[in-house]
Amino acid sequence: MLRNIWRWIPRAALAAAIGLITPxxxxxxxxxxxxxxxxxxxxTGGFAGTETFAVRRxxxxxxxxxxxxxxxxxxxxxxxxxxxxxxxxGRPLRYxxxxxxxxxxxxxxxxxxxxxxxxxxxxxGERFTEFLASDRxxxxxxxxAHHYYSLARRLxxxxxxxxxxxxxxxxxxxxxxxxxxxxxxxxxLTLQDTRVSATRYELTVGGEETVLWLATEDGRIxxxxxxxxxxxxxxxxxx
Numbered sequence: 001m002l003r004n005i006w007r008w009i010p011r012a013a014l015a016a017a018i019g020l021i022t023p024x025x026x027x028x029x030x031x032x033x034x035x036x037x038x039x040x041x042x043x044t045g046g047f048a049g050t051e052t053f054a055v056r057r058x059x060x061x062x063x064x065x066x067x068x069x070x071x072x073x074x075x076x077x078x079x080x081x082x083x084x085x086x087x088x089x090g091r092p093l094r095y096x097x098x099x100x101x102x103x104x105x106x107x108x109x110x111x112x113x114x115x116x117x118x119x120x121x122x123x124x125g126e127r128f129t130e131f132l133a134s135d136r137x138x139x140x141x142x143x144x145a146h147h148y149y150s151l152a153r154r155l156x157x158x159x160x161x162x163x164x165x166x167x168x169x170x171x172x173x174x175x176x177x178x179x180x181x182x183x184x185x186x187x188x189l190t191l192q193d194t195r196v197s198a199t200r201y202e203l204t205v206g207g208e209e210t211v212l213w214l215a216t217e218d219g220r221i222x223x224x225x226x227x228x229x230x231x232x233x234x235x236x237x238x239x
Contacts, residue, residue, distance in 0.1 A: 032057035035220055037238040039145045044230035047071065051233060053146035061085055061093065066146050082147075084139060090150045092116065092139040095171050107171045109139060118174045129174045137176070139169045142205065145224045145233035148212055155181070155201060155212075156219045168205055177206030189213060189222050191235060198222050 036054040040047070053066030062085070069079045085094045095109035106121040116133045119126065131137065138154065140147035155161045166179040180203065187200040197216040204210065213223040225232040 034062065035146075035149065038236050039233040040236045041068075041070070041143075041145075041231070041233045043232075048231075051145055055146065055149055058085075061087055064146055064149055066144065068144060082141070082144060084147065086139070086150060089135075090138070090153055091133065091135065092137070092150075092169070095139055097141075097171065109169070109171050116169065118169075118171060120172070120174050127174065131169060131176060134167070136165060137167050137169055138179070139171060141172055142170060142210075142226065143229075143231055143233070145221055145235075148221050148224055151179075152212070152214050152219055152221055156214065161201065178204075179206075180204050186216075187213060189234075191222065192237065196222060 034055045034057060037052070039051040039053075041049045041051060049068065049070040051066055051068045053064065055062060055064045057063075064084045064086075065082070067079060067081045080097060080099060082097045083095070084092065086092045091111075092109065093111045095107070097105070097107040099105045106119075108119045110117050110119075111133055114133055116131045116137070116139075118129045118131070120128075138151050140151065151166070154164060154166065158164050161181040161184060164179075164181055167176050168179050169176050181201060182204060183202040185200050185202075187198045189196050189198050198213045199216055201212045201214070202209070203212060209227050211223075211225045211227070212221070214220065215222050220238075221235065223232065223234045
């Protein structure tokens, strides 16, 4: 989980040169854009940083890129950039997290045939793990809100989300955990002084309670919370 990353890289200022994150003109960035905006992170009710992101279609694939800045105590990670590419059905193709300052951390997930190979490189060394790239597998870091994009699609497409049997691959941990939908209900949130109708999904991810709010109209992620960690990310702007 990202709390481990925060401990690995104290006071790091990150600028990821990720193959998935390539410079592009403003016009090019808008072409095929599916979502984008800013989330504000909080921990135990106090401001903890921001997350800016964009989700764009590139050919037959979808690419999600983002930057997370984390504020807090002396062990807080200052920023990180991530990129995730998946096909139109939501199956992961490549993921990368890369740091440039402070102790190095480089996480890569590559799909080869029916396997996903995870490589984690840090001061502690390098380790590899492999997983079956099954249709029920979703890649996401628990404390990066826009990573819930693929999961949000699955939830909205399911006749009864509570019947879903999904597995979450957490790249920075190099492991998978089960996901279950316990309940869903209607809710109303506020975005830029506008009331937004939302669906509230109560999940367990690896046995840990997680709550996800999706806008009823378009399915965009509005808020993600992990109550046991006191962590929350709430959308504060759209493109």
